[in-house]
Amino acid sequence: MKKNIIFIFLTFSISLFSQQTYSDLPECAKAELNQIKIPSDSSFLKQFFMKLDSVKTNKKGRINVLHIGGSHVQADMYTHVIRRRIDDLVEEQRSARGLIFPYSAAKTNNPYNYITTFGGEWKSARNSVRQFDIEQGMTGILIHTSDVSSWINIELNRDSSDRYLTNRVFLLGRSMRGIFEPVLSLANDKKVEPKINDRGFVFELDTLVSSFKIMLKQKNPFVFEQDTFVVTGIIPENDAFGVVYHTIGVNGASVPSYLNCVDFEQDLHLIKPDLAVFAIGINDAMDRHFSDSVFCANYDSLLTKIRRVNPNCAFVFITNNDSYKKIRRKRKRIYVVNRNGIVAQQSFYSLAKKWNGGVYDLFEIMGGLSSMSKWQQKGLARPDKIHFSRKGYELIGTMYSDAFLKLYHEMK
Secondary structure: HHHHHHHHHHHHHHHHHHHHHHHHOOOOOOHHHEEEEOOOOHHHHHHHHHHHHHHHOOOOOOOEEHHHHHHHHOOHHHHHHHHHHHOOOOOOOOOOOOEEEHHHOOOOOOOOOEEEEEEEEOOEEEOOOOOOOOOOOOEEEEEOOOOOEEEEEEEEEOOOOOOOOEEEEEEEEEEOOOOEEEEEOOOOOOOOEEEEEEOEEEEEEEEEEEEEEEEEEEEEOOOOOOOEEEEEEEEEEEOOOOEEEEEEEOOOOOOOHHHOOOOOOHOOOOOOOOOEEOOOOOOHHHHOOOHHHHHHHHHHHHHHHHHOOOOOOOOEOOOOOOEEEEEOOOOOOEEEOOHHHHHHHHHHHHHHHHOOEEEEEEEHOOOOOOOHHHHHHHEEEEEOOOOOOOHHHHHHHHHHHHHHHHHHHHOO
């Protein structure tokens, strides 16, 4: 009886919240089409939802979701809404935060929901810039330093809550010459030494914490040779059951950007996703020579890597949003609608059919070609007509969450 009451309350909460929020949509939007479509075999998604239901019912086990994209995902606005909505599925759980990166040390925008600060001299490289000297990992972005006094501080919760806690921190990185080693410092000034494995450094803590600081030291204080320490990501873990929602996003990233990450597949074994949500494509489609066949072939290569890590991984593809391109015309720069959006939309359906995945057709839901200007007029998109406002991102996160939860209850 208790479970039925909880389910009714959850369904009512989702419905009520959605109705209130959907009123912000522009008239061109098609809220009635807010769903995840499955153009082919649904067995991978059914298997995923069965595992999710088992974790929810039995209160044990873990689900790993990977959501990967470009700047939309780096900002972690709509994906954090999804993360929190899926959190609500599993009662009384304290699942881990998921993969993070200290974007502030890379001199770029950090997600608003966790805080990173830094000291020392850090340099950065990202996969959307074609020339980089240090091999990239699965996050597609890295920072590196030769200054042993450099440090990074992480606060997992921007608000005063302790929603996300960790007692095991995995630092993806390496010392290029083996001279530097990281040390984790806690609020009580306790220092924790790492265990080293082939993907990085693991810090085991004897208590759950919401913040920590990563510092560097020289293994041998009498060695004065130069070293470079590289950080490619941080995974704050704990032993709780539930859903861990990992996000990977890099401003300007395309599908080839991630294919150029040499250590992408090896790093992915640390997550081994049960579900991968793909939102890469907006930057690919900005190319005036955009080719659907090349786009799909690149995606095929990426999907093959992920299925090698987990052959049972389910896929959901989020189509590109409508967007505009800035072009020069008569010595002026003007915005024109990007008609590659239609081509990319169909490519995502082809990929979903081939790989037995689902499609969340954001392009169609927001109103199709040239709809982005209407979203901007409603305060839901930014003037560049590519990115959304925070209000717009949160609306998309709510709508996608509703579609995801609807599919989950249909497949239970």
